[in-house]
Amino acid sequence: MVALVIILTVVVLLLTVLVAGLLRSHADILKALHELGVGVGDPVGDPAGGSNIGPVGGPNSDHHHDHSDGQIHRRTRERRHSTKSAPNSTPVPFTMGPQLPGERNATSAPTIAGVTPSGDALAIAVSGNDQLTLVAFLSSGCATCAGFWEAFQTPEHLGLPDGIRLVVVTKGPEMEIAGEVQAKAHSHLQVVMSTDAWGDYEVPGSPFFVLVDGKAGRRIGEGVANHFSQVAELVRRAQVDTQAFSLGSRSRAFAGGLDGPERESANDQELMAAGILPGDPSLYPASLDDIFPSNIDNLPADPSRARTTPLQDPQAAQRSAG
Amino acid sequence: MATLRAHGIEARLPDAFEGRIFIRPRVANEVPFPVAHFATFALPGQVADFGGGAVTLMGPNDVFAVLFEYGPESIGTRLFARQGMPRVLSVDDFRPNLLRRGLGGQSGTQWFFTESGRPFTFYAVLGSHVRRGALVPHVNSLLSNLSVNPQPLSVVPGASAWN
Numbered sequence: 432m433v434a435l436v437i438i439l440t441v442v443v444l445l446l447t448v449l450v451a452g453l454l455r456s457h458a459d460i461l462k463a464l465h466e467l468g469v470g471v472g473d474p475v476g477d478p479a480g481g482s483n484i485g486p487v488g489g490p491n492s493d494h495h496h497d498h499s500d501g502q503i504h505r506r507t508r509e510r511r512h513s514t515k516s517a518p519n520s521t522p523v524p525f526t527m528g529p530q531l532p533g534e535r536n537a538t539s540a541p542t543i544a545g546v547t548p549s550g551d552a553l554a555i556a557v558s559g560n561d562q563l564t565l566v567a568f569l570s571s572g573c574a575t576c577a578g579f580w581e582a583f584q585t586p587e588h589l590g591l592p593d594g595i596r597l598v599v600v601t602k603g604p605e606m607e608i609a610g611e612v613q614a615k616a617h618s619h620l621q622v623v624m625s626t627d628a629w630g631d632y633e634v635p636g637s638p639f640f641v642l643v644d645g646k647a648g649r650r651i652g653e654g655v656a657n658h659f660s661q662v663a664e665l666v667r668r669a670q671v672d673t674q675a676f677s678l679g680s681r682s683r684a685f686a687g688g689l690d691g692p693e694r695e696s697a698n699d700q701e702l703m704a705a706g707i708l709p710g711d712p713s714l715y716p717a718s719l720d721d722i723f724p725s726n727i728d729n730l731p732a733d734p735s736r737a738r739t740t741p742l743q744d745p746q747a748a749q750r751s752a753g
Numbered sequence: 754m755a756t757l758r759a760h761g762i763e764a765r766l767p768d769a770f771e772g773r774i775f776i777r778p779r780v781a782n783e784v785p786f787p788v789a790h791f792a793t794f795a796l797p798g799q800v801a802d803f804g805g806g807a808v809t810l811m812g813p814n815d816v817f818a819v820l821f822e823y824g825p826e827s828i829g830t831r832l833f834a835r836q837g838m839p840r841v842l843s844v845d846d847f848r849p850n851l852l853r854r855g856l857g858g859q860s861g862t863q864w865f866f867t868e869s870g871r872p873f874t875f876y877a878v879l880g881s882h883v884r885r886g887a888l889v890p891h892v893n894s895l896l897s898n899l900s901v902n903p904q905p906l907s908v909v910p911g912a913s914a915w916n
Binding site for chain 1: 756769776793795798
């Protein structure tokens with residue numbers, strides 16, 4: 432009888448150890464999935480998946496970046512709930528990653544320097560020129576990145592507007608296998624392996640896209656996307672916004688960094704050039720709808736309302752695109 | 754200040770400069786040696802050794818520069834007798850007729866020398882000869898931040914290094 436009890440006790444103990452081991456293994460797997468961005472039960476994620484386009488948006492979208500990148504994520508989540516996926520998109524339970532700290536510098540655009548997958552040195556100055564540069568922070572192992580690597584194999588089909596420079600940045604050779612990156616990269620694609628760049632741009636995870644206005648020398652958009660077509664469309668909008676701002680605006684208060692009375696005067700000139708004179712009703716909005724019309728397509732023909740076009744108002748443009 | 758470092762060449766890039774230090778893939782018996790390109794404009798993916806495909810993209814305020822290494826058979830020849838890289842160039846060193854490819858308005862300069870036991874040429878192009886007074890300091894800033902480490906050069910019999 433005693434022997435039977437002892438044997439049963441040993442069996443129970445063994446089973447306990449086995450169950451504990453399985454639970455530990457399960458926890459490790461869940462943790463790894465979370466780190467890969469495909470976590471289950473993310474409290475901020477949308478279990479239904481759907482499009483989660485980041486705000487690679489117009490030039491004014493950086494107002495949000497300047498204050499808090501947390502707003503980027505909140506806005507994106509809101510959009511995730513309010514938009515439908517593109518017909519050809521595959522829902523991916525990809526989370527946005529950790530909340531970005533509010534003190535994060537989301538406008539600086541330092542030169543990206545590192546090595547190429549073949550071991551050469553490469554530095555790309557994204558500031559100080561007249562073009563927009565789209566920086567794609569990718570990794571060779573992330574599942575979501577695979578679609579982007581594949582899309583980059585045929586650069587002519589990317590749908591990027593003319594004059595946009597595309598640069599892919601992976602982490603450095605100490606954290607990535609150069610051979611794998613080289614195998615994924617198209618020969619004409621500029622790929623820089625630089626862990627420092629990930630730090631400089633405070634990249635929260637991959638994939639992550641940054642759009643830099645070379646003339647202004649700063650980031651004008653950043654975020655994530657599931658498909659490159661989404662990025663290309665937002666880049667196109669940003670390019671139009673940038674051109675509209677630089678060409679259509681007689682005032683360069685924002686681009687020129689004017690402040691104080693000079694900025695006020697410049698803004699007044701810009702408003703008057705657009706036909707908005709002192710006392711114009713549009714200067715005294717009574718509700719948010721007056722500023723951001725809920726339906727751009729149904730804007731009245733009244734010229735005083737038509738002045739708020741999607742191009743001048745990136746937020747409204749994004750809303751209409753949703 | 755971004756730093757480029759490869760193949761025994763190091764460059765701390767002045768503001769607005771970008772660049773690459775690379776060795777072209779070997780073709781047949783050719784032995785390629787390191788080439789460094791520097792520019793104040795966006796370098797396209799494919800640029801010839803001395804700027805073909807890039808200099809046509811230059812604006813009047815741009816600078817393009819090449820540091821090109823030759824094979825070991827060049828060491829000790831008269832062309833490379835100068836010891837050390839030029840560090841300060843004057844506006845008079847740049848002339849429109851020194852361009853490898855004569856493009857209207859541009860000017861260039863070229864220097865052959867031996868640095869750290871390695872034979873090089875430095876070739877620079879200004880986007881506007883008229884504005885050389887403002888552009889040459891950028892070239893000098895780049896030169897002052899270039900360094901070459903001694904590196905044993907591989908000797909391949911029968912290979913030409915003049916590519």
